[in-house]
Amino acid sequence: MDPASAPAPAPGPEPRWLDDSERHLWLTYLQATTLLEDHLDRQLQRDAGMPHLYYAILVHLSQAPRRRLRMTQLAKNLKITRSRLSHAAARLEQRGWMVREDCPSDKRGQFAVLSEDGREVLRRSAPGHVGAVRQALFDRLSPGQQKSLGEIMEIIAEGLQPDEADADLPWLR
Amino acid sequence: MDPASAPAPAPGPEPRWLDDSERHLWLTYLQATTLLEDHLDRQLQRDAGMPHLYYAILVHLSQAPRRRLRMTQLAKNLKITRSRLSHAAARLEQRGWMVREDCPSDKRGQFAVLSEDGREVLRRSAPGHVGAVRQALFDRLSPGQQKSLGEIMEIIAEGLQPDEADADLPWLR
DNA sequence: AGTCATTGCTTGAGAGTTAAACTATCAAGG
DNA sequence: CCTTGATAGTTTAACTCTCAAGCAATGACT
Numbered sequence: 001m002d003p004a005s006a007p008a009p010a011p012g013p014e015p016r017w018l019d020d021s022e023r024h025l026w027l028t029y030l031q032a033t034t035l036l037e038d039h040l041d042r043q044l045q046r047d048a049g050m051p052h053l054y055y056a057i058l059v060h061l062s063q064a065p066r067r068r069l070r071m072t073q074l075a076k077n078l079k080i081t082r083s084r085l086s087h088a089a090a091r092l093e094q095r096g097w098m099v100r101e102d103c104p105s106d107k108r109g110q111f112a113v114l115s116e117d118g119r120e121v122l123r124r125s126a127p128g129h130v131g132a133v134r135q136a137l138f139d140r141l142s143p144g145q146q147k148s149l150g151e152i153m154e155i156i157a158e159g160l161q162p163d164e165a166d167a168d169l170p171w172l173r
Numbered sequence: 174m175d176p177a178s179a180p181a182p183a184p185g186p187e188p189r190w191l192d193d194s195e196r197h198l199w200l201t202y203l204q205a206t207t208l209l210e211d212h213l214d215r216q217l218q219r220d221a222g223m224p225h226l227y228y229a230i231l232v233h234l235s236q237a238p239r240r241r242l243r244m245t246q247l248a249k250n251l252k253i254t255r256s257r258l259s260h261a262a263a264r265l266e267q268r269g270w271m272v273r274e275d276c277p278s279d280k281r282g283q284f285a286v287l288s289e290d291g292r293e294v295l296r297r298s299a300p301g302h303v304g305a306v307r308q309a310l311f312d313r314l315s316p317g318q319q320k321s322l323g324e325i326m327e328i329i330a331e332g333l334q335p336d337e338a339d340a341d342l343p344w345l346r
Numbered sequence: 347a348g349t350c351a352t353t354g355c356t357t358g359a360g361a362g363t364t365a366a367a368c369t370a371t372c373a374a375g376g
Numbered sequence: 377c378c379t380t381g382a383t384a385g386t387t388t389a390a391c392t393c394t395c396a397a398g399c400a401a402t403g404a405c406t
Contacts, residue, residue: 015304022311025323029310030229032326033206034252035333045394051362056203071385079204079211084363086386091362108371108384131188137202138195140328148321150198153205155313160208218364224392245354257393259356264392281354281401353402361394368387376379 036136043132048125053080054092055129058122061098061114068113070103079157097121209309216305221298226253227265228302231295234271234287241286243276270294 018026041052048055060077061067069077075085089112092098097118103109114122141149191199214225221228233250234240242250248258262285265271270291276282287295314322 015300016307018303018306018311021323022319025319025326026306026310028323028326028330031252032330032333033210035330037206038252039333041394053362072383079207081364082385083365083387087362090386103384106372106384108369110385127188130191133191133199134188136332137199137329138191140332141325145321145325145328146195146198148318149325150194150201152314152318152322153198153201155318156310157201157205157208159309159313160205160212214364226392243354254394255355256357256395260392260394263356276354279354279402283355348406349404350406351402351404353400355399355401357396357398359395359397361392363392364390366388368385370384370386372381372383374380374382376377 039136040129040132044125044129047128048121050095050121053078053084054088054097055122055125057085057088057092057112058097058114058118059126061112062119062122066113067119068101068111071100071110071112074112092118212309213302213305217298217302220301221294223268223294226251226257227261227270228295228298230258230261230265230285231270231287231291232299234285235292235295239286240292241274241284244273244283244285247285265291 037052044050044052044055056078057074060074061069071085071089072082075082078085089098089100093100095117096115098115099113101111101113103111138146210225217223217225217228229251230247233247234242244258244262245255248255251258262271262273266273268290269288271288272286274284274286276284311319
């Protein structure tokens with residue numbers, strides 16, 4: 001079956017355009033997400049001396065079992081590329097906030113491990129950051145809106161995951 | 174209901190921590206927005222040879238009265254810094270997709286003007302991009318969810334506008 | 347005319363990101 | 377053993393973004 005049963009010669013040359021309300025929603029989405037990301041980036045840079053991503057990395061490590069995660073797993077959790085994580089890890093290691101340890105069972109593997117200094121910097125900066133998130137987001141949305149936002153973001157994320165079902169079993173046809 | 178289970182004395186040093194559902198919403202928000210932004214960035218880089226921001230710049234210009242906007246106004250529309258726009262404009266000008274023209278009434282001013290090549294590259298890449306946005310966002314959300322998302326994003330953006338919200342200056346006066 | 351703060355925009359350097367290439371290891375078969 | 381192909385992670389170079397500093401024109405005030 002064709003994905004689109006259009007009588008066009010080329011693969012669907014004219015997609016449905018965005019109508020006014022869709023265009024407005026999309027514009028607002030872009031503005032809000034840029035504003036929020038920039039706001040938090042600045043807040044963290046100012047108060048903790050690191051960009052948002054680095055903070056997120058430390059948080060994820062701090063919540064992991066022995067405060068350690070394999071690089072690839074960490075990248076997956078954060079939805080970033082391994083390359084990006086690799087660079088960030090180098091920086092974080094330079095600052096003494098994490099270390100990389102060899103994985104005994106797989107010599108290719110590396111564990112990213114939150115250091116004591118890393119825990120400390122998190123302890124110091126977490127309250128301010130949580131405050132910023134709360135002030136920018138949670139304090140402004142009703143419980144119902146929070147629920148909606150959660151469902152919506154879940155749907156968006158779901159649609160963009162490198163499909164695990166296929167990715168896990170590419171050799172099955 | 175007990176939003177804050179800790180007997181926090183005041184909104185001073187210890188901010189209300191995020192509870193489980195808030196933490197989950199925040200995590201999902203971050204993942205969804207990164208996934209979507211990365212997805213569109215890649216889509217545009219692949220199909221149009223430019224990052225999402227550059228595309229957004231061209232779109233805004235194409236919708237402006239004589240396909241031109243003052244730099245500062247354009248930066249405000251896009252919620253980015255003038256510096257960032259300046260660098261991007263240099264790139265776009267290099268590629269021949271826009272030009273800068275002096276403002277006759279204010280010799281400091283510059284107009285960013287969409288060039289004919291710029292219109293052309295937009296014409297070519299817009300359908301694919303709109304398709305990507307539709308597929309990732311609009312096709313997955315019910316009308317009600319779209320309405321909710323619009324309201325929510327409006328609220329978030331409103332709270333972060335640097336302009337009118339100078340309400341937070343308790344240290345002054 | 348002369349100062350002086352402000353506005354509009356650009357620049358340079360350093361930090362961060364990206365895609366693609368690269369090293370090393372693993373695992374399955376021959 | 378020795379291939380072959382996948383996986384784990386890093387690295388390179390090109391690009392983009394940020395921040396702070398800079399310059400020139402403007403406007404207000406003298």
